[in-house]
Amino acid sequence: MFQKCKEDEKSKFYPCVVTRCGHPWTVRYREPGGRTGRQREQSFDKKGPADTFSAKVEREKDLGTYIGPTGLLTPLVAVYREFIKSGDRVSGTRYQYETSLRLHVEPYFKSQPIGAVKAKDLQAWLTWMVDERGYEESTAINRYETLSGVFSFAVANDYIMKNPCHHVRTARRRAKRRAKKTIRLPTLVEVQAIAQNLPGPYRLLVWLMAGCGLRIGEASAVSLQQFDFEAGTLYVDRQITQDGENAEAQTKVQKAITKGRGRAHTIRHLKWRDRDEGRAVPLPRTIATKVKEHIKRYGTLRIEKGLNRMAGDYLFANVGRTNILMYSLVDRLWRKARTAAGITTRSITPHWLRHFFASAGLSKGVPVTDMAEWLGHRDPKITHQTYAHVMPDAPDRLRTVMDSVFNLETELALPLEFEALVEAG
Template identity: 25%
Template sequence: MAAKALARGMGTYYKDCEHPASRWPRCPHFYKVRYRDSGGNQVEESGFLDKDAAIDRLTSAYKAKKAAPAKQAKSERIEKYGEMRFREYTIEWKAGQRHLAEASISHLDSLLQHHIFPALGTRRMSTFDHKVVDGFIRTMERNGVGLAAQSNAYDKLKSILLDAHRLGLFDDNPLLGVKAPQYDPKRAVIPSPAQLQALRGAGDDTFRLVVDLMSGCGLRNGEAAAVNVNNIVADDVYRVTEQVNQTTKKYGRLKHRKPGEYRDVPLPQRTKNAIEWYADQYGTTDGYLLRHPQNPNRPFQPYLLQNQWQRLKGRGELDIPDGMVIYSLRHFFASNCLRQNIPITDVAEWMGHNNIDITFKIYRHLMPGSIGAAAKLLDIGLAA
């Protein structure tokens, strides 16, 4: 079946028969038209004797759609989406998230299946308000969901509901007045210098290198696993260009970055020495220092670090407080920066946070100084 399209948005006309378009003026079958109404719904009509009648119908439908009041279009959207179940709406919304990387899609699916759909999947879209959202957060709290997972699930729900709000499904923003799950900075257990030194000497050479990379440059676990000697772009600068993606098990783009984007971070001399020593001892593959121990053709996997961390904890020989994890080494980097009076804006950039609010939430309590100290410093400037 061939079809003839008019100008963009006006629709198409066609004949649902075996004749080619060149025979349409002479074949006995009626013309049909297809277009979208003001609510975005596809409409098909038939019974038009000739092409001109079909085009006239498409033209009149297009003019009616353009002339339809905004309220009518909104009411049609509400009629279409308001009765839709949240799961169904989310599937349609997800299809439009083409910018998300494979790992981000996997993370989204996990949050939907384990936290969001079980609580909200069958709810009609028109019934969402701030009480429903607040109830969802309280349900996660009662179920003992970790604070990080709570925050991530809420962020995804927020994106979906804001999309529906832009369509006009809600008179009031269903998130207005909702207190989002907050990361508690006190939960970030940061190793002391003595604990850090003990960790350096506890594991194998690979573990020691990762300790130096995360505590010295603020790298994430996957970024440390992708360390490359060619990324030392200056004696005091390391360029973070990729990470080992925990979902695909391959090298991939950085978190919150497009392919090809990077960030430059400070490279302390101690960390530079650790990189160069490891390269001299074990060699490199295309510049990469760490490879999979069973297959050097594969990237080193972050879970191997976790396995060694668990073995070290299990021995009971180290001072590892409750709540301290491998990621705590990255917290040490931020803490060290802030205690040396490095601006938090620089720390946020080096750590790869896409929003400085994240840095403030986690590390603001580590920033030196107080109102009293600030007053004294300001007084010095005023007296100059």
């Protein structure tokens, strides 16, 4: 630490002979790495702050927590892009992150350095998304949690020392508690009416969603190889999504479509599941009959393994039966069928059929743990919280069961002893 006015001939104050001259103090130091570390300088108006800074730098170098100024000055948007490219993420997740960056992060933070983002800035950003952009609080919170992951990535890669999102955690919990979701169900009559008004080759989609709980992307990707008619199961391990890899763009139109927005349709493994991981869903006999009738009447479309494709004999295809079923076609056919069925007051979506499946099973006493497995929920709590309104009341069921036992209305056939796994300790 020194004063340039007394030691540096290039200083405009040199030579200065006054003991307490009031000229700036300079801290000269090396970044970690010994002699190979980059030499840096920082000036202060007074000696006290210069002493404090010098001690801080040496302490951080000893503890291994030193962050260079170049990291702090890196734009948040640039770090976000690096975060997206890192790790083994499925295409759908990568696409969601890119969309959030383009729509929520870049328009607000612009070129702001990551080291300059404070907790108050993040709180203002949450408010901006809700008040200015019109997003639900739950949506804003989801975007915030992704950004928190970006800051954690920045900490791990020595851009910053602390994650500023940690100081907004209380607000995040409060917003999550307020978030509620309305679950809407179609009637059986409405389900039948929509199926009847869909073109013949696509009616089975309705029954796979309403009778097996499939999502629209999963139903669209069903292949003959997934059925075990003898065991009465449908193995769900793939889906069609619009987040595939784009082939190399050749024309101006293709380049415009693929510039971070339009993505190719793809058949891929289920999101968040390993390559060999799926779920076996019970196949009702009524649905199995419809599947066999569909195959007999319309056949299947053979798809070979390739870019954005998984091999299989698929039950659904485009109108010309030359390619896989696209979302745009399903949406157009669905809207027409709903209108033709005379359903004008309720905007029934394909996802309502999945809710129909879950609610029907749970209302008739199917265990929530089994239903969670067949729906593809990682945690049965999700299933219980979503569909608790249609589940039979557990205390009433228990009282009925025990009363029937003690009144000798039900005969128990229980073993006198059995082995169970328990935690030791």
